[in-house]
Amino acid sequence: MTLAERARRVIPGGVNSGQRSIPGLTDLVITRTQGSRFWDSTGREFTDYHAAFGPPLLGHNDPDVAAAVAAARASLSLTGVAVTEGEVLLAEQLAELVPSIEKVLLTSTGSEATFHALRLARAVTGRRLVVKFQGCYHGWHDAVSLNVISAPDRIGRPDPTSTGILPEVLDATLVLRFNDVEAVRRAFADHGDDIAAVILEPVPHNVGALLPTDDFLRTLREECTRAGSVLVFDEVITGFRHALGGYQEVAGIVPDLTTLGKAIANGAPVGALGGRADLMEHFSSRPGGPVFFAGTYNGHPDVVAAASATVRKLREEPVHEHVFRLGDRVRRELDALYRRLDVPVVVTGFGSVFVTYFMPGPAPRSYDDLLANDASRFVGYRRRLVEQGVFELPLNLKRSHLSYAHTDADVDRLLEATERAVGAM
């Protein structure tokens, strides 16, 4: 029996996360990672543009992060009694770097961070509704209904992400179109008194890369301030990746709360929730509080060491410069390639994230723009890329990530493989 067959006997679907639903991935067993690469149990080598949905911004097994984790492990393990020096230093850095963060708590995943953000918002405001946007994903929990499928190729099928969630929870979520300023104004006019929080991915990367308009983000900020609702930027993907201060630094809009995860520890299991001190204090000592917050592994010394080493490297080395230059190159050259081959696509993204939408322009601004487009025939093309050792998820609208470990030679290989994959269609 192969390892993949053994996996299917003892792990539901044979895969341990959302990959379960992706054709071909249940035959893959990973044995090694390094830099921009991974290898599977049959010895195949892949250049990794999937990057675990985003964390390894420095690349897999970054030597400085690995050394910091090894040093922490040799001297400190989890006590759960009080903070460690490393946690204090990390919290100080996050507060210095991320515009909205005055106080911050660590969690072990991004899902926990968004869960606590919404629970805090409901507790503090005494209100019920949460506004979210089509195509945005905020984790696996019930606190924000996931009643919009984030993968447009699944449209028209029952939404698997809301199965098992109580109707009351689904009813407490208002789902609006991304970038739809009028819909936001209307929601606040109709329900402003009952809106506890607005949560969004400032760039909805879970459907590729919809770029927010200035007007949209500004309107959210104004309406939340006016209504006393809590504005939450879910920067689990964008945090550290687009700037050390997250996309809020890029956009110049400061939310009330920010959730972080993924890239902030380069792949160690981490999440963080930070924001206005007066809100965050409800977790500990406010009258009427506290809002319950816990987690056995929060602030784990290994994870704190990984995050601190990641911050140090991002501050000291030209990581953003490198990944932004490579990202610009990929977008420019992929666009030129598809034009030459006469394939109607939109190549977009931001910084280290690049996305190919198989649709004629202009670049989509909302989830509806994506739904109007049937890209299912391109699944086979993605698979041909994977067969050539270039790993992007074999789906229509998934984002791809570059890291500090990716090189121009990797990009050359991506472009060549893309040309062959398109040519074979």
Ligand code: PMP
């Ligand atoms: N928010 C966003 C924007 C995400 O992309 C994700 C994970 N894909 C999460 C929250 C949840 O994070 P985690 O998987 O670490 O629980």
